[in-house]
Amino acid sequence: MSEARIYLVDDNDGFRDSTAWLLETAGFEVQAHASGPAFLEAYAGERHGGGAHCIVSDIRMPLMSGLQLQEELRRRGIGLPLVFVTAHGDVPLAVEAMRKGASNFLEKPFSDDALIDAIRAAIANARNHAVEAGDDRLARLSPRERQVMDLVVASKPNKIIADVLGISVKTVELHRSNMMNKLGVRSLPELMKVALGHG
Structure with a gap:
C-alpha cells in the first residue's frame, strides 16, 4: 500500500528516472511526466479518490514552465500541494511560486531526505489545511x-x-x-x- 501518489514533472529524463526510483523506494506511488501539458492531460483523464497526492515539478521547462503549470492548476481548481525543484539561478522564480501558494522549493542538488521530507510536509500541511x-x-x-x-x-x-x-x-x-x-x-x-x- 503506497503512502501517497507523487506526480513528478520534469523534462530531464535522467533526473526524472532517478527521482522516480528514489520516491518509489521510499514507498510513494509515482507517475512521471516529461512536461506540464503531459501531466495535465493524464490528470484530467484520471479518477481521483481521497488519497494523498503531491506534485514535484521543475520550475524551468520548455512548453510550459513550472509557474505556468501552477497558474493552470489554479485556473482548473486543482489544489494539489506543489513542491518545486530548481537550479540555483531560479530561486527568485521559486520565491514567486511560493507567494502564489507552492508548498516548498528545493535547490538542486539536494539530498534524498530533503526531497522526501519536503513532500511529506507538503502533504501533511495540505491535510492540515483541509481539516483545520x-x-x-x-x-x-x-x-x-x-x-x-x-x-x-x-x-x-x-x-x-x-x-x-x-x-x-x-x-x-x-x-x-x-x-x-x-x-x-x-x-x-x-x-x-x-x-x-x-x-
Whole structure:
C-alpha cells in the first residue's frame, strides 16, 4: 500500500528516472511526466479518490514552465500541494511560486531526505489545511502568522520568508516569536508536531 501518489514533472529524463526510483523506494506511488501539458492531460483523464497526492515539478521547462503549470492548476481548481525543484539561478522564480501558494522549493542538488521530507510536509500541511479544526491553537494565529508558520515548517530561513511575504526580516522575526508564543512551543521540532497535527 503506497503512502501517497507523487506526480513528478520534469523534462530531464535522467533526473526524472532517478527521482522516480528514489520516491518509489521510499514507498510513494509515482507517475512521471516529461512536461506540464503531459501531466495535465493524464490528470484530467484520471479518477481521483481521497488519497494523498503531491506534485514535484521543475520550475524551468520548455512548453510550459513550472509557474505556468501552477497558474493552470489554479485556473482548473486543482489544489494539489506543489513542491518545486530548481537550479540555483531560479530561486527568485521559486520565491514567486511560493507567494502564489507552492508548498516548498528545493535547490538542486539536494539530498534524498530533503526531497522526501519536503513532500511529506507538503502533504501533511495540505491535510492540515483541509481539516483545520484539529487544533484550537492554530485558530489563534493571525493570517500572517499562519503564513510564517507554513514557511518555517517548510524549512525556509527568515530571509526567504521575508522575500516570499514581501516584509522585512525583522518583521518575520516578530511574527515568528508571536506565533511560537501563541502555540506554546519553544523549538522547531515542537512547532512541526503542532503544525502537522501531532502536537
